[in-house]
Amino acid sequence: MGEFELIRQIFMPLAGQSGSAALLLGPGDDCAIQRVPPGQDLVFSIDTLVEGIHFPHHYDAEKLGWRALAVAVSDLAAMGADPRCFTLALTLPEARREWLEAFARGLGSAAGAFGIVLAGGDTTRGPLTLSLQVHGTVPAGTALLRSGAQAGDLVCVSGTVGDAGLALTYLDDPDPSADAAAVLKRYHFPMPRLELGRRLRGFASAAIDVSDGLLADLGHILQASGVGARIDGALVPLSEALCRLSDHGRLRAAVTAGDDYELAVTIPEHRWRALADDVREQLTVVGSVTTEQGLVIINGDDVQGATGFDHFGDV
Numbered sequence: 485m486g487e488f489e490l491i492r493q494i495f496m497p498l499a500g501q502s503g504s505a506a507l508l509l510g511p512g513d514d515c516a517i518q519r520v521p522p523g524q525d526l527v528f529s530i531d532t533l534v535e536g537i538h539f540p541h542h543y544d545a546e547k548l549g550w551r552a553l554a555v556a557v558s559d560l561a562a563m564g565a566d567p568r569c570f571t572l573a574l575t576l577p578e579a580r581r582e583w584l585e586a587f588a589r590g591l592g593s594a595a596g597a598f599g600i601v602l603a604g605g606d607t608t609r610g611p612l613t614l615s616l617q618v619h620g621t622v623p624a625g626t627a628l629l630r631s632g633a634q635a636g637d638l639v640c641v642s643g644t645v646g647d648a649g650l651a652l653t654y655l656d657d658p659d660p661s662a663d664a665a666a667v668l669k670r671y672h673f674p675m676p677r678l679e680l681g682r683r684l685r686g687f688a689s690a691a692i693d694v695s696d697g698l699l700a701d702l703g704h705i706l707q708a709s710g711v712g713a714r715i716d717g718a719l720v721p722l723s724e725a726l727c728r729l730s731d732h733g734r735l736r737a738a739v740t741a742g743d744d745y746e747l748a749v750t751i752p753e754h755r756w757r758a759l760a761d762d763v764r765e766q767l768t769v770v771g772s773v774t775t776e777q778g779l780v781i782i783n784g785d786d787v788q789g790a791t792g793f794d795h796f797g798d799v
Contacts (some may be wrong), residue, residue, distance in 0.1 A: 494584045495572070498592050498602040506568045506621065507603055516603035518569060524621040529559035535612035540655060545583045547672045548614075549590025554674040555695070556616040557598045558745040561681040562693040564628040565620030567598050572605035575613040598676060628684060628691035633709035633750040637689050637773040640756075642677055642746045642766050644723040645698050649741020650730055663725040674745040681747060683763050687756075688749040698739040702748050703779060709750075715771035717784025735784055 499510035509517035520526045533552055535541055553570065560567050572591075595601060600618065651671035654664040677693070684691060690705045698720070706713055717735050726734060750773055756764070774780075 494581075494588050495602060495605070498588060498595060499604075507601055510569075511602065511604045513604075516569070516571070518603065518619060520621060523624050525624050525627060526619060526621055527560065527563045527565045527627055528617060528619045529556065530615060530617040531556040531559070532613065532615040544672075545586035546590035549587040549592070550594040550673055551590075551671075552614045552616055553591055553594040553598065553600070553618075554676055554745065556618045557594075557600060557678070558674065558676040558693040558695065560618055560620040561676040561678045561745075562628065562691050562747060563620070563622065564626065564681040564685040564688075564691070565622045566682065567600035567678065568619045568621055569601050569603035570595075570616055570618045571603050573615040574605065574607045575610040576607065577610070577612055579607075598678065622685065626685045628681065628688050628749075630690050630692055630705045630708040632688075633690040633705050633711050633773050634752070635711055635773050635775040637750040637752050638756055638769050639702065639713050639715060639748070639750055639771040639773060640767040640769050641694070641698060641721060641748050642680055642768075643744070644721045644726070645694060645744045645746055646726050646734065646738025646741055647671070647723050648674065648743035648745075649697075649737055650726055663729050666723070666725040667729065671743060674743065676745055677747045677766075680763065680766055683760070684747075684749060684751075687759055687763075688751050689755075691747055691749040694742070694744045694746045694748055696742045698744075698748060699779065700740070700742075705748065705750065706773075706777065706779060709773075710777065712774040712777040712779060713771055714774055714780045714782065715784075716782050719768060719770040720784075721768040721770075739784075 496511055506519055506521065507516065508519050533539060533555065535543070539548055539551065556570065557567055647667040647670035651667040654660050654668055657664060660668060681691065690709055692701045692705055694701050702713065720735060720739060722734065722738055726738065730737065
């Protein structure tokens with residue numbers, strides 16, 4: 485299958501799948517055209533996933549389609565943005581129709597679930613690599629940033645952390661237990677916290693998605709804000725499945741493993757009390773922001789000195 489026939493048959497159908505009033509022109513021309521409504525800010529981010537680093541060799545194509553878009557859209561969630569459109573640069577060793585159709589199914593399912601539409605992209609030959617740029621909008625001046633945390637703010641995390649990291653242990657298990665299947669689902673089909681991010685606009689002072697591990701990503705907030713934090717390891721939310729599957733060093737694994745795509749946020753106490761009950765129920769307070777820079781962890785002896793994922797940390 486040639487490049488242009490590949491685009492026409494496999495990816496053009498995705499362009500109109502969910503629809504977007506903000507996308508005036510999608511695939512098929514030299515550029516896409518996006519219109520940003522008055523009073524809105526455009527936010528955009530790009531993620532690259534490389535076979536053997538971000539996902540296993542010979543990974544299921546349909547799962548990869550979902551996972552690739554979810555990883556990118558999670559950045560929009562961290563900004564409190566509404567998804568609008570995305571572009572895909574796809575590098576393939578070969579253009580196998582069966583693989584492409586499965587990949588497109590996963591990508592299309594994710595696009596429909598997240599309310600985002602394909603605007604265009606590029607294909608080329610080489611080692612399997614995906615780069616997705618996502619665009620979203622927020623009401624002007626309301627985007628959640630990493631740089632707004634202040635001393636006294638509560639440090640919160642959504643959902644539970646550590647499941648996706650533990651799932652790596654079970655990727656080759658042909659008959660996983662119910663608990664293993666639960667953590668595998670977190671790895672294969674991450675769900676960006678889009679609605680939570682939107683509802684935290686005006687309440688959270690800083691936010692980030694947990695992609696490289698809670699410690700590493702919280703560290704980005706602290707560095708950008710020029711503050712520190714004190715975290716209680718006993719409060720870090722862990723799933724029942726993780727607790728049953730792992731009993732040694734599980735806290736360390738949970739706060740250093742990436743791929744959870746939960747939100748880590750800081751919220752002033754008075755704003756925390758003003759949040760709707762159903763929003764607070766999605767968050768766990770694990771500590772507070774301090775004036776002294778650095779991250780202090782109590783009730784977590786096995787976590788001291790731990791860090792999250794860094795592509796060039798060992799270089």
